Amino acid sequence: MMQQYLEIKKEYPDAILFFHLGDFYEMFFEDAEQAAPVLEVALTSRDAGRLGRVPMCGVPCHSAAGYIARLVSRGFKVAICEQLEDPAQAKGVVRRGVTRVITPGTFFEGQPEDRAQNSYVVGIAPLGKAYFGLAVADVGTGDFRVTEFTGPAAKSELYDEIYRLQPVEALLPEGEKELAGLVKAAAPAAVTFRPADLFAPRRASEALAAFQVQASWQSDGNDSREAAVAAAGALAAYLRETQKRELAHLKTVSFYTPGGFMLLDAATRRNLELTRSLQDGGRKGTLLEVLDYTLTGMGGRRLREWLEQPLLSPQAIEARLEAVAALVADEELREAV
Template sequence: MMQHYLQTKREYPGCILFYRLGDFYEMFFEDAEIVSRELELTLTGKSCGLPERAPMCGVPYHAVDSYLTRLVEKGYRAAICEQVEDPRTAKGMVKREVVRIVTPGTNLDMESIDEGKNNFIFCILYGQQGKSGISVADVTTGEFFMTESEGDRKIYDEIIRYSPSEIICNEGFMLSGIDLRDLQDRMGIVINTLGHHYFDEGPAAEVLKKHFRVSSLIALGMEDKRAGSTAAGALLRYLYDTQKNSLSNITGISVYASGKYMLLDSSTRRNLELTETMREKKKRGSLMWVLDRTCTAMGARRLHQMIEQPLIDAELIRERLDAVESLCQNTVDRDEIREYLQPVYDLERLMTRVSYGSANPRDLIALRRSLKMFAPIRQVLSDFEGGLLEKLRDDMEDFDFLVDLLERSIEDEPPIQVREGGMIKAGFDEDIDRLREAKTQGRQWLMNLEAEDQERTGIRNLKIKYNKVFGYYFEVTNSFKNLVPKDYQRKQTLVGAERYTSDKLKSLEDTIL
C-alpha cells in the first residue's frame, strides 16, 4: 500500500494526496505535516518499513469536502485518490486511482461556495507584443467565456471584472508588468503557471473541437482569435486534467469583445462599491445589496455579472430596459413569476452535480421541483410579446417528461445518500422490487426451496447451506446419494456427504447476493 501511495504522490508532486483507506482519507509524510498544521488535526504515525514511523493524519470520507475547501482557500491543491473497486470483492490490495484534483477554481463543494457569486477560474495566454488570450470558466455552473485583450491595463481590468479564485497562465504573464502581488495578497487569487504544452495552438484547438463536437473553430466564432482560442483550449485541457470527467455541463462557449462592456478600472469599482463595500468588503451597503431582490441563486449571479459588466451598446441597453419596463407595468404577471421562482433551486449547480455523478437523492427532488415550475412560468411569459421576455420564453424547453420520470421513480422523502438505499419508489422497476424482496424474504425463499426439494427428491435431511467459497449449496449425506436428481450439479465431495447446486438455487443466489 505504501509503495502505491509513494508512486501516486510522485505522479502528482504539486498536490496534497488524499489517499482513501476504508472510511478515511489519509495523508503521509510531508503532506500529513502540512495538513495537520493548516487544519489543526492530530498528527500520528504509521510503520512504513523505514527506521522511523511515517507522519500520518486523516479525515473522515463523509466530511472530506469541508476539509478540502479549507485547504484550497489557503492556496493548496489536493489530489483525491479513491478506491475504485469494492473492497469486499477485491483480490489483494484494493485498486485506487486519482479521480479528481481540487484547486481554488475547481472546488465543487456547494456548501462553501457563495451561491450568489460565481467561482471563476481565469486563464491568460500573455502576449508580450500583441494580443493576449483570455478564457474564463465556472465549473460549478458550466459557464465558459473567451476574449482577447491588448495591454496590461486591460488584462488587469478583465481580472478585476471576473474576480477569479484562481489564475492559470503561461510564463509570460509572470514576467509582465501586472501587479501579481496585489492579485494574490489583496484579492486572494491563487496563480499557477502551466507548462508550455498547454498553450500549443494546434492541440488547444483540437481540445475545443473535440469537446464541442465541431470540425472547425469557425463554428465557435473563433476563426480569427488565435490567442483567445488557445487560452480557451488550455483552460479546457486543465479542467479535463483536474476533473477527470467529460465536463458535460460545459455545453457552449461565449466569445465576447471586451469593448462590449464599460471599462471600469479597479479603483473605480472599489469607490463605487458595486458589489462590496470598500472598507468591510461585505455585500451589505453595496449597490448589489440595494438592487438584489432576486428569488434564485442563478438570478443573484446574473445580477452580479450585470453590475460588474455594465453594457455600453445602446441597442442592448434598450432591449434590457424594455424588458424591465414591461415587468414593472405588469405587476400581476411579475408577482406571479416571482411566486413560481420561489421553489426553484440552483439549477446550474444542480446539473453540475448530476453531470459529475455526485448528485444525491435530495438533489433529484430539488431538480424535479425546479423543473416543475417551467410550464407555469412559460405560461405567464406568453402574455409578453417581442423583446427579451419573448425570447426567454421561447428558449425555455419543455421538461414535463423529465418531471414525470422523477415523480414516478424517486421517493418524495428520500435518504440523503444513495448508498443508504430506499430512494426508488416501489413499482417503478421490477428488478429493484425483486432485490428489495430478496433482502427481506431471501431466507424464506431458501427455506421454501429446501422444503420443496426435500419433498420432490425424498431426501429428508437435504439442507441448503452457505460458505464464502461456494456460496449457497445443497448438502446431501452419502446415504441419500442415490436419490440426487439429474438437475443437481456436483460442487464438492466430502467424506460423509456431497454438495450440489441447481439452476433454481443459482438464480436465488444471484438475486439474494
C-alpha cells in the same frame, strides 16, 4: 500499501493526496505535516516498514467536503485517491487511483447552490507583449467565455478585467512571473503554472477538439483569434486533466468583448463600490447590497454582472427597460417567473 501510496503520490507532487483507507482519507509524510494544522486534526504517525514511522493524519470520508474546502481556500490542490474495487473481493492490496484533482477554481461542492457570485478559474495566454487571450470558466454554473486584448493598453485592460472577475485561480504559462504579479495585484487568485507549450495556438486548438468544445466565434467565420484559442484550449486541457469526468455543461465557449460595455478601470470600480466595499471588500454598503432583492443564486449573479458591466447600446438599454416594465406591470407574470 505504502508503496502504492508513494507511486500514486509521485504522479501528483503538487497536491495533497487524500488516500482512501477504510472510512477515512489518510495523508502521509509532508502532506500530513502541511494539512494537519490547516484542518485542525491531530498529526500522528504510522509504521511504514523499512521507512520507519511516518507522519500521518486523516479525515472521515463522510465529512471530507468541509475539510477539502479548508485546504482549497488556503490555495492547496487536493487529489482524491479512491478504492477502485471492493476490499472484500480484492486479492492483495486494494486497487486505487486518483479520480479527481480539486483546485481552488474547480471546487464547488462546498458552496451553497444559491451562491450569488461566480467562482472563476481563468487561463491567460500571452502571445507577445501586447496580445493576450483570457478564458474564463465557472465549473459550477457552466459559464465558459473568452476574450482578447491587443495594442499598447492590452496589459492594463487585462488587469482591469481580472479585477472585475475576481477569479479564485489563474492558469499561466511557466516562467510568466511578471504576469503572475499582475494577477496577484488584481485578485486573490491561486496561480497555477502550466507547461508553456499547452498555450500554443495549435496545441490549444487540439485540446479544444479533444474536450469537444464548440467555439461560438469560429462558427461566425472568425478563426483568426489565436490568443482566444490559446487561452480557451489551455483551460479546457486543465479542466479535462483535473476533473477526469465528462463536463457536459461546459461544451460551448463564447467570445465576449469588454469594450461592448462601459469600460471601468479597477480604481473606478473600487471608488464606486459597485459590488465590493472599500473597507473590507464585502458587499455591505455597496450598490449591490442596496439593489439586490433577488431570490436565487442565478438572479444574484446576473444582477452583479449587470452592475459590473453597464450597457452602452441604446437599443440594449431600451430592451432591458422594456423587460423590466413588463414585469412591473404584470404581477401574475412576475409571480410566475
